[in-house]
Amino acid sequence: MAAKESPITPSVLSWAIRQDGRTPAEVARAIHVDPTVLEGWMAGTSRPTVGQTSALAAALHRPRVFFFLPEPPAGSALPSGFRHPPGGGDKMVGSGALLEVRRAKRLQQAVSWATREDRPPEIPFASMSQDPEKVADLVRGWLRVPEQQVWRDDYAALNYWRAALEDAGVLVFSLRLGKDEVRGFASWDERAPMVVLNASTSPAVRSYTLGHELAHLTLRQATACLEPADIVVDSDEEKWCDRFSAALLMPRSAMYELIRSAGIGFGAGGIEAVRSVMSRFRVSARAAALRLRDLGYAEPGLYSEVLRVFVPGRTRESEQVRSAPRPTLRLREYGQHTVALLLGSLPPNEALSVLRITVDDARRIADEVPGVPAF
Numbered sequence: 001m002a003a004k005e006s007p008i009t010p011s012v013l014s015w016a017i018r019q020d021g022r023t024p025a026e027v028a029r030a031i032h033v034d035p036t037v038l039e040g041w042m043a044g045t046s047r048p049t050v051g052q053t054s055a056l057a058a059a060l061h062r063p064r065v066f067f068f069l070p071e072p073p074a075g076s077a078l079p080s081g082f083r084h085p086p087g088g089g090d091k092m093v094g095s096g097a098l099l100e101v102r103r104a105k106r107l108q109q110a111v112s113w114a115t116r117e118d119r120p121p122e123i124p125f126a127s128m129s130q131d132p133e134k135v136a137d138l139v140r141g142w143l144r145v146p147e148q149q150v151w152r153d154d155y156a157a158l159n160y161w162r163a164a165l166e167d168a169g170v171l172v173f174s175l176r177l178g179k180d181e182v183r184g185f186a187s188w189d190e191r192a193p194m195v196v197l198n199a200s201t202s203p204a205v206r207s208y209t210l211g212h213e214l215a216h217l218t219l220r221q222a223t224a225c226l227e228p229a230d231i232v233v234d235s236d237e238e239k240w241c242d243r244f245s246a247a248l249l250m251p252r253s254a255m256y257e258l259i260r261s262a263g264i265g266f267g268a269g270g271i272e273a274v275r276s277v278m279s280r281f282r283v284s285a286r287a288a289a290l291r292l293r294d295l296g297y298a299e300p301g302l303y304s305e306v307l308r309v310f311v312p313g314r315t316r317e318s319e320q321v322r323s324a325p326r327p328t329l330r331l332r333e334y335g336q337h338t339v340a341l342l343l344g345s346l347p348p349n350e351a352l353s354v355l356r357i358t359v360d361d362a363r364r365i366a367d368e369v370p371g372v373p374a375f
Contacts, residue, residue, distance in 0.1 A: 107334060273297065
């Protein structure tokens with residue numbers, strides 16, 4: 001007896017594979033069929049069996065019913081420019097990172113719906129014709145972060161900046177987007193503007209990425225930033241956002257104060273100057289070197305020397321993630337405010353689905369986070 005076929009929509013399957021990030025041949029290997037068989041399903045010349053459709057749903061992380069939609073969803077589930085961000089060349093993003101992006105977008109949509117009757121956050125609007133230093137000063141005032149703010153370590157600085165953005169109505173997620181792939185991305189939504197950071201990078205790098213992606217939000221953009229191989233950035237938008245982030249995290253007046261106290265001569269700042277900037281502002285070595293260069297206080301070849309001296313290490317999250325309970329992991333990824341908002345605003349089944357947690361997980365979160373309803 002022949003296996004029962006599933007009348008899936010070929011264009012929907014093709015769309016899902018494009019969104020996944022793997023090639024059709026890689027997806028075919030994942031579900032243990034010949035690539036020509038999958039090509040037939042995508043072309044509509046043949047159909048998968050019921051079991052093969054279930055395998056597709058598992059491999060592509062989609063509900064089985066998704067493949068029976070009459071047509072593909074409008075547009076892309078990814079931020080514009082995500083596959084080939086400015087300065088990224090032909091570098092592609094892995095399917096694991098793309099899955100995390102889709103999950104983040106789903107949460108963003110849920111938060112936007114849950115806050116539909118609230119006043120949207122008033123993120124300052126900017127254009128690239130403006131001086132990024134002046135825009136950064138404006139945004140820093142909007143976030144109420146003093147120029148002389150200091151932190152005990154890099155994690156304290158990152159947590160402070162994250163809390164400042166969340167208090168201002170910006171979603172800030174910290175997700176595992178792959179090592180040396182995506183530094184982060186921004187996704188504009190009037191009610192739920194979102195910044196996603198790569199938890200595989202160091203806290204100092206994440207702080208700088210947070211500032212960079214916030215710059216994209218002030219420009220009302222949705223984009224992604226790949227990890228650069230060197231100092232070259234070939235996009236005016238990326239250069240503008242880098243300058244904004246540097247000015248936000250390392251204000252000019254505070255930098256000049258440090259330069260004077262450390263006795264750094266014009267054009268003479270070396271590795272020790274980089275260390276001083278890193279310690280004062282809790283930024284990465286690359287960010288410190290770039291800021292010294294832009295202000296004219298870096299010695300020739302400083303950035304190349306920084307790449308040689310400072311080698312990225314493993315982050316605290318990458319070492320602990322496997323042992324973290326799921327409720328703890330979700331709070332770390334999406335933040336207490338977002339988790340509490342969704343558990344308190346969405347129907348229970350929808351909240352559990354979008355957060356990918358169980359009822360027991362929700363009860364454990366309710367024990368930890370004030371305001372979360374007990375299931």
